[in-house]
Amino acid sequence: MSESENKDLLEALNSVKPVKIGDVVKGEVLALDDSKQVIVGIEGTGVEGVVPARELSIKAEELEEQVKVGDVIDLVVISKIGSDKEGGSFLLSQRRLEARKVWDEIEQKFEAGENITAPVTQVVKGGLVVDAGVRGFIPASMVSDHFVEDLSQFKGQTLELKIVEIEPSENRLILSHKEVAHAEREAKRQEIMSDLAAGDVLEGKVARLTNFGAFVDLGGVDGLVHVSEISYERVGKPSDVLKVGQDVKVKVLSVDPERDRISLSIKQTLPQPWDNINEKVAEGDIVEGTVKRLTSFGAFVEVFPGVEGLVHISQISHKHIATPNEVLTSGESVKAKVLNVDGENHRLALSIKALQEKPAADSKETSHKPSKNTSNDFPDEETGFTLGDIIGQDLKK
Template sequence: MSEADSKKDLLEALNSVSEVKIGNVVKGEVLAFDDDKQAIVGIEGTGVEGVVPFKELSVKPGEDVTKQIKVGDVFDLVVISKIGSDKEGGSYLLSQRRLEARKVWDEIEKKYEAGETISAPVTQVVKGGLVVDAGVRGFIPASMIEDHYVEDLNQFKGQTLELKIIEIEPSENRLILSHKEIVKAEREAKKAETLAKLAAGDVVEGKVARLTNFGAFVDLGGVDGLVHVSEIAFERVDKPSDVLKVGQEVKVKVLSVDPDKERVSLSIKQTLPQPWDQVSEKIAEGDVIEGTVKRLTSFGAFVEVLPGVEGLVHISQISHKHIATPNEVLTSGEKIKVKVLSVHPEQHRLGLSIKALEEKPVAGETKKLAAKKTDSSVANAPEESTGFTLGDLVGNELKNKDDQE
């Protein structure tokens, strides 16, 4: 080869050498390993070498790099910076890990722009939230984990969560994610599905979600229905917390559904046996039983003898002595013993007496008391509430008058 040809080939070779720039993606061939700390690579098409620290290689922590990568392997690298300077153009710091991270950022950006979600495992619990591995480091603030306050974040460690991309800034390695948005979307979808299925009259199971003074909210699966305090039990309930606990499984009957307002009215007591259905088995005429005074009226006292079952002690059956109102001798909430005079479960009526358990006054005193009685309270008492017919009551008064004659 002539000298002219040699110069020509050298000139063409020099002209074919690409210039290495920071940020460029280049191909590097592994030439050697230096002190088990970095790989020496030749940058193809440049005639210069670069170094790739082991931490910049895409190898899992703890793995032996020299067993994963061999001399002669060729892979893509990104130019991080220039180190040193010599006639051949110097050496360059290269990274395989950062190149792959750049690809991940590009993919995440595309998903962000398309409104898509990503899935990532939680790798670390830190102050203020969770760290996830999305190919790059992502962060979920504590306020964006669930749609309610979470006290212990450690329960999420190791879990893979579906996440919405809230903020992305590759140049600052900032990726802010939210699981709360996913939870809310799932809850709304589940709520709509549940509301569409529910109908008045359905009997379903749910879990007590929260308690208030006026009732209990029961989770039916994405929808919370209200059991008003009056629908918890047949007996009077002062506070829902007296008989229910948060998290308790309960059976409820659907009273009404309003899909537009997302309101569901429920009843627990309507899933329970009707109290009056068991009265004839537990109570018979002539029985002496204990009860609680629930209400006092002008014509008598209503006494609860079984949960949800009240009987009437007419004012004439409270005492042998004349009383103007039941309040004179009874108080609401008082425990008393009564004798059963009549039982009519089908009419939800129970006639009771207190004076039947008391000793009668002597005959003279009885006549005097009877003479002083007025029949106004008897005449005004509603027949369906007393457990006695008006004829019975008037008959008793006539009999007393005959006795006096």
């Protein structure tokens, strides 16, 4: 061998790079065998490698369409096959190399404090699995800023996620949507709060119930419907008439951005109890109702939801009584005759004694009495109201 040939051989041998596990190499496709493996020549090494179908980034059935002899692909060395001292063959992977690149990108974002986005692929016990280029996991406690009973609603959604923990060597990527959800909710809350005004009528959904009222979700911010604003009828517990998840129409009573409070009313979106009262009842009708309140001058009886009529003390019984509670109790069901209907002023005069038979002794005594009182201190026999009652009620209003 000439000196020139020897020199060329030495240079060729020196140019051959050793192959190590973990190296990133380029492989020229030499052949595709029947077992769906790709045989490659590792550039600059003089040795061959094998890429199993499972280590490709494409599906096995697409192999022949996507990979051709002569193609050069980037690969990572996984292990050595056999013990050939001349170099032998190596097991290579395209999929793991791409995963390594993804891990590098995620690590860079983690260090920079940046979030990533990924679709939810599975709902598993304890949380959600996402595809971030590599498998990521969101613990159930980190899915939202509030408790979520059914996580299946997130399947298929693409979420913005904070990187909580990353360990590429163990393929561990822990993510959180909680902080992002909280920030989104806060931004939405600020937007809604700035747009709300007293008097607005909105659609909402009952979010939760308490003993004192119902919290209604207005699309990112909750408002309170106090128990007294749920219905014109008396409501003992909000859960008696409302359910979580129920759609409701509400009216905005007040907005307090500083205290982060929104007061709402359901009943004010409903027809007023006194609307068309003259079509519901007329003078002379007999109605049945419930005694709601007892006062020194009479009893208030609810005859329709939110509509109370006054039975003046003089209209309770033919017998003389000092106070209404001598013969009536709160919550008692009674029948009464309608003496007068004043829908404009929300007044309804009732009489219980008009439905009772008048004692014989009283009929003789009362036959000499005038049908109406001339004094303002006594009730009108037809309406059951005195001037003092009317003025007193106006003052209360």
